[in-house]
Amino acid sequence: MSDFEQILRAYEESGGNPQFFKSPKVASLVVSGNQVLGANSIPGLTMTAEQLPDGVKARVIVEPGTRVGLPVHLCFGVLPAEGVQRIVSEFEIGAGASVEFIAHCTFPNATHVQHIMEGTIHVGEGATMRYKETHYHGQTGGVEVLPKARVAVDKGGRYFSAFGLSRGRAGKVDFDYEVDVAEDGVAELDAKVMGYGDDEIIVRETIRLNGERARGLAKSRIAVRDRARSEVFGTTEGNAPFARGHVDCVEIVRDQAIARATPLVRVTNDRAQVTHEAAIGTVDKKQLETLMARGLDEELAVDVIIRGMLGE
Amino acid sequence: MENGLILQVTDLWVAREGRQILRGVNLAVSRRSIHAVLGLNGSGKSTLAYTLMGSAGYVPIRGQILFEGQDITKHSISERGKLGITLAWQEPARFEGLTVERYLSLGQRQPDIQRVRAALEAVNLDASYLRRFVDESLSGGERKRIELAAVYAMAPKLAILDEPDSGIDTLSLTDIARLIHRLAEEGSTVLLISHRDEVVAIADTASLICEGQIVQTGNPDKVCDRYARCCRPCDRAERVEEEAAYERL
Numbered sequence: 041m042s043d044f045e046q047i048l049r050a051y052e053e054s055g056g057n058p059q060f061f062k063s064p065k066v067a068s069l070v071v072s073g074n075q076v077l078g079a080n081s082i083p084g085l086t087m088t089a090e091q092l093p094d095g096v097k098a099r100v101i102v103e104p105g106t107r108v109g110l111p112v113h114l115c116f117g118v119l120p121a122e123g124v125q126r127i128v129s130e131f132e133i134g135a136g137a138s139v140e141f142i143a144h145c146t147f148p149n150a151t152h153v154q155h156i157m158e159g160t161i162h163v164g165e166g167a168t169m170r171y172k173e174t175h176y177h178g179q180t181g182g183v184e185v186l187p188k189a190r191v192a193v194d195k196g197g198r199y200f201s202a203f204g205l206s207r208g209r210a211g212k213v214d215f216d217y218e219v220d221v222a223e224d225g226v227a228e229l230d231a232k233v234m235g236y237g238d239d240e241i242i243v244r245e246t247i248r249l250n251g252e253r254a255r256g257l258a259k260s261r262i263a264v265r266d267r268a269r270s271e272v273f274g275t276t277e278g279n280a281p282f283a284r285g286h287v288d289c290v291e292i293v294r295d296q297a298i299a300r301a302t303p304l305v306r307v308t309n310d311r312a313q314v315t316h317e318a319a320i321g322t323v324d325k326k327q328l329e330t331l332m333a334r335g336l337d338e339e340l341a342v343d344v345i346i347r348g349m350l351g352e
Numbered sequence: 353m354e355n356g357l358i359l360q361v362t363d364l365w366v367a368r369e370g371r372q373i374l375r376g377v378n379l380a381v382s383r384r385s386i387h388a389v390l391g392l393n394g395s396g397k398s399t400l401a402y403t404l405m406g407s408a409g410y411v412p413i414r415g416q417i418l419f420e421g422q423d424i425t426k427h428s429i430s431e432r433g434k435l436g437i438t439l440a441w442q443e444p445a446r447f448e449g450l451t452v453e454r455y456l457s458l459g460q461r462q463p464d465i466q467r468v469r470a471a472l473e474a475v476n477l478d479a480s481y482l483r484r485f486v487d488e489s490l491s492g493g494e495r496k497r498i499e500l501a502a503v504y505a506m507a508p509k510l511a512i513l514d515e516p517d518s519g520i521d522t523l524s525l526t527d528i529a530r531l532i533h534r535l536a537e538e539g540s541t542v543l544l545i546s547h548r549d550e551v552v553a554i555a556d557t558a559s560l561i562c563e564g565q566i567v568q569t570g571n572p573d574k575v576c577d578r579y580a581r582c583c584r585p586c587d588r589a590e591r592v593e594e595e596a597a598y599e600r601l
Contacts, residue, residue: 330445
């Protein structure tokens with residue numbers, strides 16, 4: 041079986057549809073370790089990738105005004121038990137363009153794998169970018185995930201990011217996204233992670249609302265059990281008139297797990313408004329008893345509540 | 353257990369936060385009937401509902417609960433749920449990320465999408481709600497309807513409905529009555545908890561609860577009549593916001 045087929049098989053086993061990577065109408069990129077196994081561009085969207093000693097450098101350019109009808113599919117993975125994968129990516133979304141990315145990161149056999157994402161994203165004036173990243177890890181907890189992105193959203197631009205890691209052991213996660221939003225721009229960051237065993241989860245979400253009427257939401261949903269630890273730093277700054285921001289963090293803790301939340305709001309303009317809410321605790325009693333009163337056992341009821349919160 | 357009784361409560365005593373809430377409740381409910389428990393706020397209605405459901409913190413210090421002849425006094429809430437007992441809370445919980453379709457199907461022994469759809473129709477909500485989430489995006493009235501639909505979808509043997517009309521506009525009282533009758537016609541027994549006599553009028557039989565004791569049981573009209581004539585908030589009534597007390601647990 042070729043490397044391409046192996047990585048797509050792992051992708052399929054994690055819930056993805058490999059047909060997307062075989063269609064010429066769908067822009068896509070497939071990377072296994074530091075091997076670029078496939079890169080497909082479509083009219084208005086150019087996808088290039090080059091090999092690095094420890095990963096891949098990828099560039100995605102969406103021409104101004106381009107409306108990409110079908111989601112762009114990205115597949116990153118490391119199949120061996122050990123290895124490092126560094127993805128250095130640059131996204132340039134032209135003015136007025138609209139595009140959605142669906143990224144699957146799969147490390148099914150990892151015992152010592154480090155996955156580093158270093159992203160630079162520019163969302164042009166009036167453009168929209170949606171980026172959804174879902175991870176599938178094995179059960180060993182041997183993955184270290186370090187996603188880092190610096191995002192600039194121009195006037196009237198919209199950027200939506202959703203990061204999900206709830207299948208398999210999280211391992212060590214240090215998620216770090218920063219977004220600067222210009223006038224009338226919108227940014228939403230949404231991170232959902234489940235940890236157990238000895239998993240360690242850190243989520244840093246920062247949104248700076250620098251332009252008038254800019255809006256932002258930094259949202260995180262974390263569930264930890266056993267001896268897992270989680271720490272969330274949600275920061276939103278209101279730096280311009282009528283900027284509106286919100287930090288929303290919920291962490292569910294069970295067993296000997298420990299969760300911390302540090303929501304930070306900073307306002308430097310007296311006509312901006314930023315709010316925050318953070319809740320850490322065990323599963324809500326009324327939610328739990330409601331499901332148990334339908335005949336669910338406690339463990340199943342907890343699972344339904346947590347998986348719902350994590351968007352599964 | 354007497355023939356035809358699905359629920360028999362004998363000398364039930366429950367204390368909460370150092371106060372005696374239920375003081376020897378005796379209650380018998382016939383199978384496939386609609387039985388209402390009427391009382392003022394703080395009289396012990398919701399405490400009775402939570403105790404029958406087996407909610408944490410509502411453990412009887414004395415007395416017995418028989419369901420279909422089986423002593424369930426020490427059963428967990430899940431065990432009671434599996435036996436076919438369920439409760440619709442006065443203020444239903446909200447669930448982030450859980451669709452209405454999934455929520456309505458959770459109580460079904462076998463997935464039955466037709467009954468899920470019928471449940472929505474029964475509370476006058478269209479199929480578009482199946483994809484909605486049971487979260488803050490629903491209004492209070494919509495959430496209450498979804499809760500009643502979840503009970504209907506489950507087809508329980510005993511449905512305990514705690515103030516099913518609260519938070520729903522008066523026009524919907526007709527819908528609620530229709531749903532309750534439909535439940536009973538399809539084989540469920542309904543225990544209706546309310547402080548409004550117009551809701552109790554739906555029932556076949558009724559009990560009046562005062563200071564944690566059942567003081568009258570019989571024809572709903574007669575029970576409502578006594579309630580209207582005699583029941584006023586008084587110093588003797590437990591000044592307990594029962595839903596709030598539940599939340600504090």
